[in-house]
Amino acid sequence: MTDAHTAGPFIAAIDQGTTSSRCIVFDRDGRIVSVDQKEHEQIFPKPGWVEHDATEIWTNVQEVVAGAIEKAGITRDDIKAIGITNQRETTVLWDRNTGEPVHNAIVWQDTRTDALCRELARNVGQDRFRRETGLPLASYFAGPKARWLLDHVDGLQERADAGDILFGTMDSWVIWNLTGGVDGGKHVTDVTNASRTLLMNLHRMEWDERICSSIGVPMQMLPEIRSSAEVYGEVSGGRLGELLGGIPVASALGDQQAALFGQTCFSEGEAKSTYGTGTFMLMNTGEKIINSYSGLVTTVGYQIGDQKPVYALEGSIAVTGSLVQWMRDQMGLISTAAEIETLALSVEDNGGAYFVPAFSGLFAPYWRSDARGVIAGLTRYVTKAHLARAVLEATAWQTREIADAMTKDSGVELAALKVDGGMTSNNLLMQTLSDFLDAPVVRPMVAETTCLGAAYAAGLAVGFWSGTEDLRANWRRAAEWTPRMDAETRDREYKNWLKAVERTMGWIDDES
Numbered sequence: 001m002t003d004a005h006t007a008g009p010f011i012a013a014i015d016q017g018t019t020s021s022r023c024i025v026f027d028r029d030g031r032i033v034s035v036d037q038k039e040h041e042q043i044f045p046k047p048g049w050v051e052h053d054a055t056e057i058w059t060n061v062q063e064v065v066a067g068a069i070e071k072a073g074i075t076r077d078d079i080k081a082i083g084i085t086n087q088r089e090t091t092v093l094w095d096r097n098t099g100e101p102v103h104n105a106i107v108w109q110d111t112r113t114d115a116l117c118r119e120l121a122r123n124v125g126q127d128r129f130r131r132e133t134g135l136p137l138a139s140y141f142a143g144p145k146a147r148w149l150l151d152h153v154d155g156l157q158e159r160a161d162a163g164d165i166l167f168g169t170m171d172s173w174v175i176w177n178l179t180g181g182v183d184g185g186k187h188v189t190d191v192t193n194a195s196r197t198l199l200m201n202l203h204r205m206e207w208d209e210r211i212c213s214s215i216g217v218p219m220q221m222l223p224e225i226r227s228s229a230e231v232y233g234e235v236s237g238g239r240l241g242e243l244l245g246g247i248p249v250a251s252a253l254g255d256q257q258a259a260l261f262g263q264t265c266f267s268e269g270e271a272k273s274t275y276g277t278g279t280f281m282l283m284n285t286g287e288k289i290i291n292s293y294s295g296l297v298t299t300v301g302y303q304i305g306d307q308k309p310v311y312a313l314e315g316s317i318a319v320t321g322s323l324v325q326w327m328r329d330q331m332g333l334i335s336t337a338a339e340i341e342t343l344a345l346s347v348e349d350n351g352g353a354y355f356v357p358a359f360s361g362l363f364a365p366y367w368r369s370d371a372r373g374v375i376a377g378l379t380r381y382v383t384k385a386h387l388a389r390a391v392l393e394a395t396a397w398q399t400r401e402i403a404d405a406m407t408k409d410s411g412v413e414l415a416a417l418k419v420d421g422g423m424t425s426n427n428l429l430m431q432t433l434s435d436f437l438d439a440p441v442v443r444p445m446v447a448e449t450t451c452l453g454a455a456y457a458a459g460l461a462v463g464f465w466s467g468t469e470d471l472r473a474n475w476r477r478a479a480e481w482t483p484r485m486d487a488e489t490r491d492r493e494y495k496n497w498l499k500a501v502e503r504t505m506g507w508i509d510d511e512s
Contacts, residue, residue, distance in 0.1 A: 008078040011464055012068065013454040014061055016086040016170045017255065018277050021060045023068035024451040030474035032446060036067030043104060048111040048360060051104035054092040058177050062239045069243060076244050082235065083251035083458030085258035085450050086170040088196045091145035096166050099182045103153050106145040109318065111360050113144040114369050120215065126367065129211050132201045134289065134298030136367050142169055143198040147216045160218050167221040169193045171252040178240065178249055179233035186233040189223040190252040191309055195300040200225065202289055202298065205309060227303040228253045229457035251457035253302060255450045256280040259420055260312060261302050262453030263444065264475045266468045269412040273399055275423035279320040281402045282312045285410060294405035295365025304460055313409055315364035315402030319357040320395040321423050327391055333384045341426050343388040351386030352377045354500035355394045362504065365405040372507040376500040392429045396436040397497040403437055416440040420449040435485035445476040
């Protein structure tokens with residue numbers, strides 16, 4: 001840790017993630033000064049359902065912010081702004097008068113809105129709102145989750161119609177509480193998070209009245225849409241009010257867009273992939289909205305203040321890091337996540353086994369909620385070490401499928417892939433990625449690019465950094481992997497992988 005007192009001022013960033021919340025304090029060089037982190041409970045009421053307790057999350061956010069400030073040994077005078085990044089699509093509705101959530105938050109992975117999405121798609125298909133929103137109709141997005149709550153929580157529709165209920169993704173929930181909550185809290189979201197609801201018009205950057213009424217979400221619930229880097233309000237009230245009162249809350253970015261920003265992918269064609277619970281690959285497409293015909297989603301990359309918005313193509317993979325957790329927690333084949341690499345390295349190859357982890361359907365480029373996971377190609381020869389290898393290869397092949405789709409849609413070849421997230425500490429996975437993509441894979445010094453992106457955007461908003469060139473100068477490469485696999489092997493293995501993917505489809509029947 002640096003001697004904080006001599007190295008100030010700083011920017012703090014809150015990352016409200018899927019499994020934990022954390023706060024990181026950064027210095028002007030984009031280096032980490034301190035970190036505090038706390039996990040929250042994952043609630044699984046039924047198969048395919050995933051919830052979080054939003055109140056628990058807000059308590060944890062306050063704790064980690066206080067913790068990071070304390071560890072850094074600094075005070076509010078040293079902090080110029082606070083930025084927010086968040087798990088996207090996770091949906092919470094709360095009472096504006098009491099500040100109480102009306103139900104647990106429904107998490108992005110949750111599939112309970114499947115039937116509702118099918119019903120909305122009935123006559124027109126999955127692309128019903130794609131022209132306006134850039135998104136397919138899928139249980140992943142936030143708007144239908146809000147509609148599900150309105151339909152299933154007693155009396156909620158009436159309270160919403162009366163204007164007592166606020167809707168938000170976790171950025172909105174955190175900002176509202178941070179800026180005073182029931183006492184004048186700001187009800188806002190940014191363009192990146194709004195673009196994940198299925199309710200925002202990408203071309204106009206505002207809520208689409210026609211779509212809101214089709215999905216059945218009252219517009220008075222919705223937050224005001226703002227840019228990703230501007231001052232939304234100041235910290236006030238509660239535990240953090242005492243600690244940080246008056247500090248500007250100056251950025252919000254969905255976690256994947258924050259990583260794109262933190263990786264300084266500011267030019268058209270630059271791409272990053274974040275390896276966490278799931279994996280998300282985004283490519284900057286500049287000021288152009290590129291409609292995907294290859295199963296990607298079109299999303300907002302970021303918008304700095306009153307500058308023009310920058311768009312991105314995104315491919316999402318539902319299960320990557322969580323497959324390693326599954327091997328550890330449900331199967332007991334490893335006792336720590338890091339062990340997967342050791343185990344996989346004990347064999348030369350996958351022994352003919354392929355693992356497609358379609359635990360909650362397939363995301364990009366297929367969008368098949370009827371798919372379920374398979375392990376294909378099993379023989380008596382296959383050991384748990386081969387399976388460990390197949391687990392890592394699953395992440396790499398899924399990335400390859402998305403890279404292919406991006407090239408198809410944008411006409412831009414992937415020159416190199418910037419990577420971040422927890423799984424990038426796995427060197428075997430990084431080499432496999434480079435082999436399967438046939439492109440260099442680059443990991444930066446600061447692997448926490450999600451938090452860094454939120455810090456960068458907040459810093460830009462308050463003039464802590466003068467512009468994106470400043471930020472590019474901060475970006476430093478830590479490691480690079482280059483392809484070592486011959487084309488013939490790559491093509492053969494890819495063909496086998498695609499065969500295994502076919503085996504996952506159509507497992508769930510409509511009726512069930």
